[in-house]
Amino acid sequence: MENILIIYKSKYGAAREYAQLLGKALNTAPVSIDKARSQTVASADTVILCGGIYAASIAGLAFLKKNAALLKEKQTAVFAVGASPYDQETLEELKKRHLSGVLEGIPLFYGRGAWNEEIMTAKDKFLCSMLMKVVAKKPEDQCAPWELALKEAMGKKCSWVDEKYLEPLYKYIRKETR
Numbered sequence: 001m002e003n004i005l006i007i008y009k010s011k012y013g014a015a016r017e018y019a020q021l022l023g024k025a026l027n028t029a030p031v032s033i034d035k036a037r038s039q040t041v042a043s044a045d046t047v048i049l050c051g052g053i054y055a056a057s058i059a060g061l062a063f064l065k066k067n068a069a070l071l072k073e074k075q076t077a078v079f080a081v082g083a084s085p086y087d088q089e090t091l092e093e094l095k096k097r098h099l100s101g102v103l104e105g106i107p108l109f110y111g112r113g114a115w116n117e118e119i120m121t122a123k124d125k126f127l128c129s130m131l132m133k134v135v136a137k138k139p140e141d142q143c144a145p146w147e148l149a150l151k152e153a154m155g156k157k158c159s160w161v162d163e164k165y166l167e168p169l170y171k172y173i174r175k176e177t178r
């Protein structure tokens with residue numbers, strides 16, 4: 001049986017939920033990035049990172065970069081979790097910006113996460129309110145999908161976590177063509 005390592009970096013729980021769903025389906029316990037070690041990476045055949053998106057950056061990529069040499073020859077994937085609905089263009093941009101250099105070629109998957117200002121840190125709340133100020137002034141037809149999602153979610157508690165988002169990743173792990 002293949003040795004699958006699922007690592008997650010999650011501030012507010014949605015990326016952890018996806019890691020747990022994956023773990024259940026693949027019969028392996030996910031590991032928080034704080035507990036992940038290079039030795040565990042070395043002994044895995046497949047490495048999957050589930051990371052939240054914060055200000056257009058994917059959490060946990062620094063760990064993959066640090067272990068990039070070990071990832072060669074392994075099946076690796078990144079599953080990013082954001083508030084925005086699925087949008088291929090945004091995903092391509094994220095990929096271009098973050099999965100380059102030593103991480104070039106690692107496939108990127110996406111799942112919609114959650115939104116809850118009540119549990120955000122003061123810093124994140126402030127950052128989101130600043131973002132909101134900018135977005136509020138923009139006409140809707142000029143807003144990116146994540147900006148529209150922010151407008152819609154602000155002041156509400158939402159969870160869009162759904163196992164359907166993991167289907168493309170399951171196919172990739174089973175080595176079916178995407």
Ligand SMILES: Cc1cc2nc3c(=O)[nH]c(=O)nc-3n(C[C@H](O)[C@H](O)[C@H](O)COP(=O)(O)O)c2cc1C
Nearest residue numbers: 010011012013014015052055056082083084113114
């Ligand atoms: C400070 C901050 C910045 C965020 N920036 C983005 C973003 O750029 N794009 C996006 O789709 N979602 C963004 N989000 C929403 C998060 O990606 C979403 O809440 C996700 O569920 C986070 O993963 P987690 O629940 O595992 O922490 C942001 C959230 C916070 C708090």
